[in-house]
Amino acid sequence: MEAAVKGWHFSGLYCQRYSEKPRVSRRESCSFQGLSRGIWRKTLPLEVNSSELNSSSIPFLRGGYVLRRKGIQVLSPRISSPSVPVEFLDAWEDEYDGVVINPENLPSSANAFASALRASMSNWELKGKRGIWLKILLEKADLVPIAIQEGFNFHHAEPGYVMLTYWLPNEPCLLPASPSHQIGIGGFVMNHKREVLVVKEKCPCSCSGVWKLPTGYINKSEEIFSGAVREVKEETGIDTIFLEMVAFRHAHLVAFEQSDLLFVCMLKPLTFEITIDEKEIQAAKWMPLDEFVSQPFYKEDHMSRKVIDICISKYDNRYNGFIAHQMTSKLDRKLSYLYYNEPEKI
Amino acid sequence: MEAAVKGWHFSGLYCQRYSEKPRVSRRESCSFQGLSRGIWRKTLPLEVNSSELNSSSIPFLRGGYVLRRKGIQVLSPRISSPSVPVEFLDAWEDEYDGVVINPENLPSSANAFASALRASMSNWELKGKRGIWLKILLEKADLVPIAIQEGFNFHHAEPGYVMLTYWLPNEPCLLPASPSHQIGIGGFVMNHKREVLVVKEKCPCSCSGVWKLPTGYINKSEEIFSGAVREVKEETGIDTIFLEMVAFRHAHLVAFEQSDLLFVCMLKPLTFEITIDEKEIQAAKWMPLDEFVSQPFYKEDHMSRKVIDICISKYDNRYNGFIAHQMTSKLDRKLSYLYYNEPEKI
Structure with missing residues (x-):
C-alpha cells in the first residue's frame, strides 16, 4: 500500500x-x-x-x-x-x-x-x-x-x-492507490431564538429516535460547503449560507474497509419554514438548544457533545473554524478551494 | 448520484x-x-x-x-x-x-x-x-x-x-456511493534557524526542479497526522511530531474523475540529519525560509504561497489550525479523531 x-x-x-x-x-x-x-x-x-x-x-x-x-x-x-x-x-x-x-x-x-x-x-x-x-x-x-x-x-x-x-516493471508498483474515503457533512443551523435545526431520521440503527443535526455525503465533485447547504435544504427545506467548517471527524473501517471524513459546517439560515424529505426524514424541527443538548444521547456521546460545544462556541464568536477560499494553483490551473482560518489573521 | x-x-x-x-x-x-x-x-x-x-x-x-x-x-x-x-x-x-x-x-x-x-x-x-x-x-x-x-x-x-x-426495490437506489477521495498530506517542518525542510522530487511534471514541502498520500486506515509524520520521515529521514493541521485543499477531477483532499500539517522536527528516499526524491535540504519563498514558483502560484504564509503565521503563533483529539463515539464505539481548534478556546 x-x-x-x-x-x-x-x-x-x-x-x-x-x-x-x-x-x-x-x-x-x-x-x-x-x-x-x-x-x-x-x-x-x-x-x-x-x-x-x-x-x-x-x-x-x-x-x-x-x-x-x-x-x-x-x-x-x-x-x-x-x-x-x-x-x-x-x-x-x-x-x-x-x-x-x-x-x-x-x-x-x-x-x-x-x-x-x-x-x-x-x-x-x-x-x-x-x-x-x-x-x-x-x-x-x-x-x-x-x-x-x-x-x-x-x-x-x-x-x-x-x-x-x-x-509492467519488475519492481514495486508505483501506481496510485484507489480512492479510500467518502466525504460527509453535518450542518449546524441555529436561528436567532437559539433554536437548532434538527432532524429525526428513518434509520433502524442505535441512534434512532434521537434529534440530530442534518447530515449526508457530498456528491461527486461537490464542494464541502455546498454539500452542507444542499443536504440541509433537501432534508429540511431550509435555505442556508455556509459560514465556517468548524471541526471534522476522521473514521476508518466505516463500511467495506473504507474510511470517511465528516466535516461539521456552521450554516446561517435564510428561511425558517420546514419541509421535510419524507423518504429519508421522519421529522424535522427547530429545537431549543438546551432541550437539544439535554437529550440522553448527547450527554452520553462524548464526540457528538464536543461537536455541539464547538458549534455553540462558534455561534457565540468564541471559536475560529475554516473558511473556503477559491483560488487557482499554477500546477494544474484549476480553480479549487483552500480551507483555512480567518483571513484577517494572516 | x-x-x-x-x-x-x-x-x-x-x-x-x-x-x-x-x-x-x-x-x-x-x-x-x-x-x-x-x-x-x-x-x-x-x-x-x-x-x-x-x-x-x-x-x-x-x-x-x-x-x-x-x-x-x-x-x-x-x-x-x-x-x-x-x-x-x-x-x-x-x-x-x-x-x-x-x-x-x-x-x-x-x-x-x-x-x-x-x-x-x-x-x-x-x-x-x-x-x-x-x-x-x-x-x-x-x-x-x-x-x-x-x-x-x-x-x-x-x-x-x-x-x-x-x-432490488422498484424505487431509486439508496445504496451508498463508492469511495471518491484520496487523502493527501503536506508537511511543513521548520528548524530554529528558520530553515524549511524541502525536497526536490523525481517528477517529470511542471513543478519539476522546484524545492517543495514533502507530500504524499496517507495509507489505508492511517490517521492524517501520522501520515504526515511518516511521509516526512520516508522522504527526508527527519523525525517529527505533529503540531497542527493548518489548512486543506479540496480538488476535483484530479485523476480518473476522482477527488482529493490535501491536509497541510505543521510538524516539529526532532532530528536534523537528512537521508533521502532515492527512489522518489532527487534531493532534500534545510532551506532558509526567505530563499524558499523567493523561488519563482511560489511567487507565481497563489495557492502554494498562501499555504506557506499560513504556515509561517502558525510558526510565529499568529494562527490557529486544528489539533487531533482522540475520542469514542457512542454510535459505533470506535476510537477516532476529531480535529478542531485549540481546546482552551472552547
Missing part, C-alpha cells in the same frame, strides 16, 4: 500525475505528424518510407508500422507475417511512462480482445512502459476475466465501469 | 449503516438457533419439524428449508423438486434490509454460481430485501460477467477484489 501511493502524489501544493484525459491526444500520439510527442516516438524505424504512412498510422515496434482501423491498431501484413495480422489496443500514453487503454475502442469479441491485449502488453513491455490502465465499461464486463487472466488487477470501480491496472 | 448517497449517511455524529462484518454472523443468521435474529426469520415454516434441522440449516422461503453444504444453501429435495436441487448463495443480512453475499463461499463453477445467484435473487426479492452486496475476489473474476448479466453493477474495487451491487 505504501509503495502504491508513492508514485502519484503532488508536490509544492499539488502535482497531478495521472489524468484520464490524455495530455497527448490519441490522434497526436498515433499519427505520424504527432510522433515527436507520441508514445511510439522512440521506435520509429528509420527505414520506413514516410509516404506509406498516413495520418492514422503509427510506427511499429520491430521496424514495421501499424495502421489504425476502428480504433484497433493493425500491423501491416506487408511488413510482418502476411497471414496473421497482429492487433493492438487503442491507447494513449500518460506522463509517467504509462499507457491508458481507450475504453471506448475495446474489441467487443473476447478473442480479439485477448489477442490484442497480449500483443499490446508485449509491445509496451519492450518499450519500457510501466503502469497500464484498463477501464472496462459495464457493457463489456465479459472482458474482465480475460484481463485478470493476463495479470491485471482491480484498481477502483464506480457504477458503470471497473478500472484494472498492470504494473 | 444524489440518491445513491442518501441511504447511508450518519446521524448525530455518525451512524454507520453498512458493515462488511455482519452484525448477525453467518452462523447465527443461518442456524436454527439464531433464527430469531436471522435473515430468514419471517419465513420459518411452522410445520417444519425442528428435529430435522441441524445447526447448519435455514428455513426456506416457501415453507421448506434449506441445508448449507460447503457454503451453498441447498434446498432439501424432500421438500421441493426431488430431481433439481436449488442452491442458494451463502449470505448474511445487513441492518438495512440488505444482503451481503459471503465472498469466501462463492461456487467456483460458473454454472453453479449463475443458478445459485438467480435462485438467491428471486428468494431475496420475495423476502423484500433491498441492497445486495457481492464481493468477487480476484481469483474468482470469471464470475463478474455472470453477475453483471444478472443486473449487478460495479460499486467499488481495490486490488484483490471488486464489489458489485444490486438494488
Whole structure:
C-alpha cells in the first residue's frame, strides 16, 4: 500500500500525475505528424518510407508500422507475417511512462480482445512502459476475466465501469492507490431564538429516535460547503449560507474497509419554514438548544457533545473554524478551494 | 448520484449503516438457533419439524428449508423438486434490509454460481430485501460477467477484489456511493534557524526542479497526522511530531474523475540529519525560509504561497489550525479523531 501511493502524489501544493484525459491526444500520439510527442516516438524505424504512412498510422515496434482501423491498431501484413495480422489496443500514453487503454475502442469479441491485449502488453513491455490502465465499461464486463487472466488487477470501480491496472516493471508498483474515503457533512443551523435545526431520521440503527443535526455525503465533485447547504435544504427545506467548517471527524473501517471524513459546517439560515424529505426524514424541527443538548444521547456521546460545544462556541464568536477560499494553483490551473482560518489573521 | 448517497449517511455524529462484518454472523443468521435474529426469520415454516434441522440449516422461503453444504444453501429435495436441487448463495443480512453475499463461499463453477445467484435473487426479492452486496475476489473474476448479466453493477474495487451491487426495490437506489477521495498530506517542518525542510522530487511534471514541502498520500486506515509524520520521515529521514493541521485543499477531477483532499500539517522536527528516499526524491535540504519563498514558483502560484504564509503565521503563533483529539463515539464505539481548534478556546 505504501509503495502504491508513492508514485502519484503532488508536490509544492499539488502535482497531478495521472489524468484520464490524455495530455497527448490519441490522434497526436498515433499519427505520424504527432510522433515527436507520441508514445511510439522512440521506435520509429528509420527505414520506413514516410509516404506509406498516413495520418492514422503509427510506427511499429520491430521496424514495421501499424495502421489504425476502428480504433484497433493493425500491423501491416506487408511488413510482418502476411497471414496473421497482429492487433493492438487503442491507447494513449500518460506522463509517467504509462499507457491508458481507450475504453471506448475495446474489441467487443473476447478473442480479439485477448489477442490484442497480449500483443499490446508485449509491445509496451519492450518499450519500457510501466503502469497500464484498463477501464472496462459495464457493457463489456465479459472482458474482465480475460484481463485478470493476463495479470491485471482491480484498481477502483464506480457504477458503470471497473478500472484494472498492470504494473509492467519488475519492481514495486508505483501506481496510485484507489480512492479510500467518502466525504460527509453535518450542518449546524441555529436561528436567532437559539433554536437548532434538527432532524429525526428513518434509520433502524442505535441512534434512532434521537434529534440530530442534518447530515449526508457530498456528491461527486461537490464542494464541502455546498454539500452542507444542499443536504440541509433537501432534508429540511431550509435555505442556508455556509459560514465556517468548524471541526471534522476522521473514521476508518466505516463500511467495506473504507474510511470517511465528516466535516461539521456552521450554516446561517435564510428561511425558517420546514419541509421535510419524507423518504429519508421522519421529522424535522427547530429545537431549543438546551432541550437539544439535554437529550440522553448527547450527554452520553462524548464526540457528538464536543461537536455541539464547538458549534455553540462558534455561534457565540468564541471559536475560529475554516473558511473556503477559491483560488487557482499554477500546477494544474484549476480553480479549487483552500480551507483555512480567518483571513484577517494572516 | 444524489440518491445513491442518501441511504447511508450518519446521524448525530455518525451512524454507520453498512458493515462488511455482519452484525448477525453467518452462523447465527443461518442456524436454527439464531433464527430469531436471522435473515430468514419471517419465513420459518411452522410445520417444519425442528428435529430435522441441524445447526447448519435455514428455513426456506416457501415453507421448506434449506441445508448449507460447503457454503451453498441447498434446498432439501424432500421438500421441493426431488430431481433439481436449488442452491442458494451463502449470505448474511445487513441492518438495512440488505444482503451481503459471503465472498469466501462463492461456487467456483460458473454454472453453479449463475443458478445459485438467480435462485438467491428471486428468494431475496420475495423476502423484500433491498441492497445486495457481492464481493468477487480476484481469483474468482470469471464470475463478474455472470453477475453483471444478472443486473449487478460495479460499486467499488481495490486490488484483490471488486464489489458489485444490486438494488432490488422498484424505487431509486439508496445504496451508498463508492469511495471518491484520496487523502493527501503536506508537511511543513521548520528548524530554529528558520530553515524549511524541502525536497526536490523525481517528477517529470511542471513543478519539476522546484524545492517543495514533502507530500504524499496517507495509507489505508492511517490517521492524517501520522501520515504526515511518516511521509516526512520516508522522504527526508527527519523525525517529527505533529503540531497542527493548518489548512486543506479540496480538488476535483484530479485523476480518473476522482477527488482529493490535501491536509497541510505543521510538524516539529526532532532530528536534523537528512537521508533521502532515492527512489522518489532527487534531493532534500534545510532551506532558509526567505530563499524558499523567493523561488519563482511560489511567487507565481497563489495557492502554494498562501499555504506557506499560513504556515509561517502558525510558526510565529499568529494562527490557529486544528489539533487531533482522540475520542469514542457512542454510535459505533470506535476510537477516532476529531480535529478542531485549540481546546482552551472552547
